[in-house]
Amino acid sequence: MRNEEVSRVFRAIADILEIKGESRFRINAYRRAAQAIDNLPDHLEDRVRENRLLTIPGIGKDLAAKITELVTTGKLAYFQTLQSEIPMSLVQLMDIPGIGPRIAQLLYEEYQISGIDELERLARAQQLRRLPGIKKKTEENILRGIELFRGGLARRPLGRVLPVALRLVDYLREYAFLDRVSLAGSIRRNRDTVKDVDILGVSADPDRTAEAFTSLPEVAETLGSGQTRISVRLHFGLQVDLRLVKNDTFGAALCYFTGSKEHNVRLRELAIKKGFKLNEYGLFRQDERLAGGSEHDVYQALGLPFIPPELRENRGEIEAALTGDLPRLVTREDLKGDLHVHSVFSDGHDDLEQIARQAKELGLEWVGICDHSASLRIAGGLSVERLLQKLRAIREFNDRSPDVKLLCGAEVDIDRHGNLDYPDEVLAKLDLVVAAVHTVFKLDQSHMTSRIVRALQNPYVHILAHPTGRLLGEREPYLVDVPVIIKEAARHAKCLEINGSARRLDLNDVNCKAAKDSGVMLSIGSDAHRVEQMQDLFLGLSVARRGWLEARNVLNTMSYGELTRYLKGSSMQADQPH
Numbered sequence: 001m002r003n004e005e006v007s008r009v010f011r012a013i014a015d016i017l018e019i020k021g022e023s024r025f026r027i028n029a030y031r032r033a034a035q036a037i038d039n040l041p042d043h044l045e046d047r048v049r050e051n052r053l054l055t056i057p058g059i060g061k062d063l064a065a066k067i068t069e070l071v072t073t074g075k076l077a078y079f080q081t082l083q084s085e086i087p088m089s090l091v092q093l094m095d096i097p098g099i100g101p102r103i104a105q106l107l108y109e110e111y112q113i114s115g116i117d118e119l120e121r122l123a124r125a126q127q128l129r130r131l132p133g134i135k136k137k138t139e140e141n142i143l144r145g146i147e148l149f150r151g152g153l154a155r156r157p158l159g160r161v162l163p164v165a166l167r168l169v170d171y172l173r174e175y176a177f178l179d180r181v182s183l184a185g186s187i188r189r190n191r192d193t194v195k196d197v198d199i200l201g202v203s204a205d206p207d208r209t210a211e212a213f214t215s216l217p218e219v220a221e222t223l224g225s226g227q228t229r230i231s232v233r234l235h236f237g238l239q240v241d242l243r244l245v246k247n248d249t250f251g252a253a254l255c256y257f258t259g260s261k262e263h264n265v266r267l268r269e270l271a272i273k274k275g276f277k278l279n280e281y282g283l284f285r286q287d288e289r290l291a292g293g294s295e296h297d298v299y300q301a302l303g304l305p306f307i308p309p310e311l312r313e314n315r316g317e318i319e320a321a322l323t324g325d326l327p328r329l330v331t332r333e334d335l336k337g338d339l340h341v342h343s344v345f346s347d348g349h350d351d352l353e354q355i356a357r358q359a360k361e362l363g364l365e366w367v368g369i370c371d372h373s374a375s376l377r378i379a380g381g382l383s384v385e386r387l388l389q390k391l392r393a394i395r396e397f398n399d400r401s402p403d404v405k406l407l408c409g410a411e412v413d414i415d416r417h418g419n420l421d422y423p424d425e426v427l428a429k430l431d432l433v434v435a436a437v438h439t440v441f442k443l444d445q446s447h448m449t450s451r452i453v454r455a456l457q458n459p460y461v462h463i464l465a466h467p468t469g470r471l472l473g474e475r476e477p478y479l480v481d482v483p484v485i486i487k488e489a490a491r492h493a494k495c496l497e498i499n500g501s502a503r504r505l506d507l508n509d510v511n512c513k514a515a516k517d518s519g520v521m522l523s524i525g526s527d528a529h530r531v532e533q534m535q536d537l538f539l540g541l542s543v544a545r546r547g548w549l550e551a552r553n554v555l556n557t558m559s560y561g562e563l564t565r566y567l568k569g570s571s572m573q574a575d576q577p578h
């Protein structure tokens, strides 16, 4: 049994437990285990054989026994019992936006609903609002959710979809008789949310490719299967299209299906000006194909350098390409550290050693440990006394750590008036001060803006974290005048953060470019609360690249020595009158 199948069973168990209203602790244990399994570099089967399950983070004796049962017998008695109580079709209803475990449970208990058609019928007949706790508004939301689900229209955060998509591509490359394969569409451009996943391939045997693709364990339903296009829906509702093209048109098709539409319109105009024709089959002069096999060839034949997918939004990239002014985008290799990681000192899960080890594994040289400040009690905010303990712990750690250095930072709360949560003399002791809004989101724009500007004026602040407070698909940005924030950040030599957390990606790409154009330095922070989430640094990187950033615009590209000098210098500089 493949790792993905095991993690899928664990996720289904978590969903069922959630519907049953079981303890958070148990539910999370299954979710965490599923995630840990997804992150494994090797096969569970080998680990079972070699008795190495307990070294997986989050896997204790009980879960290890369940994994062993699944892997060796292909079944899990516990899961079967649960399924006899709660049908899987009900669990799948939770994929519909607007249906959480509470509502799913209610639907099942009151109406024994377990299918989407039945649900829609009852919602349209206004029968749902008769249930306790379901209002007219809830019912309308459910109907809209059904529509979104049916149309596959719900946009999902990049960070939730990209790992799945990359796994699919890896699998297809290996097992699906494809000579070439690539992601395409908005996910290849790393847009912050994506609607569906487009994959492009060249197949030696389309029938066997279709067979391999549609029989993946992730696939819930085959929507269509032909010689040039195979569409499936995954268990969590996401639609994935695999298009098959000929080898000599792969580059042109990749360009075409990667988009954006606006970028492609500009490319076609350029082709026409040269007397050519560009479409998904190639670049042609009359009937002669000038290019098509690779994207590089297509761009070159148009007189352009290769334009990285992240830039293809018609935001000036064609002009820049024509004049040789494309940015040399910051890369993964450029990143030397992570500027925003939580530890056990506040609400993080892992200690300094674990964080440093993960950093090393990710190829990083330093990490800014930023725990919450005192007033954020629900997130384990640190008293001044604890903060000073942490400072000592980090100094000691650095003395004995030859390769990864830690910076003692804090994610300091900005109160509603723009005051910081620690006094200046405490902030002055820290290596890194990241200021952030976590409370009182409902201020009007002028108050919110001046609140944040006030924090930026504090000489000890280095970075403004998640500057607009948005949560993808959950919470709109708070009302803040971003251009003013950018201007003030430039004036006081402060950095703005690209928070890489899968839920946030804040600043977004457009604001990121505006900040760069105003001379503001950007910092990328994973905002990890567990070491596995430090991967989100690279999601933040995708925003940086979409925001046209080069290495010199990104604080994370500095060596430890450069960074500490920069941080010290900027707080001293800010002391001077402007």
Ligand SMILES: [Zn+2]
Pocket (backbone or CB within 6 Å): 411, 436, 438, 465, 466
């Ligand atoms: Zn925060």
Ligand SMILES: [Zn+2]
Pocket (backbone or CB within 6 Å): 340, 342, 411, 527
């Ligand atoms: Zn944070």
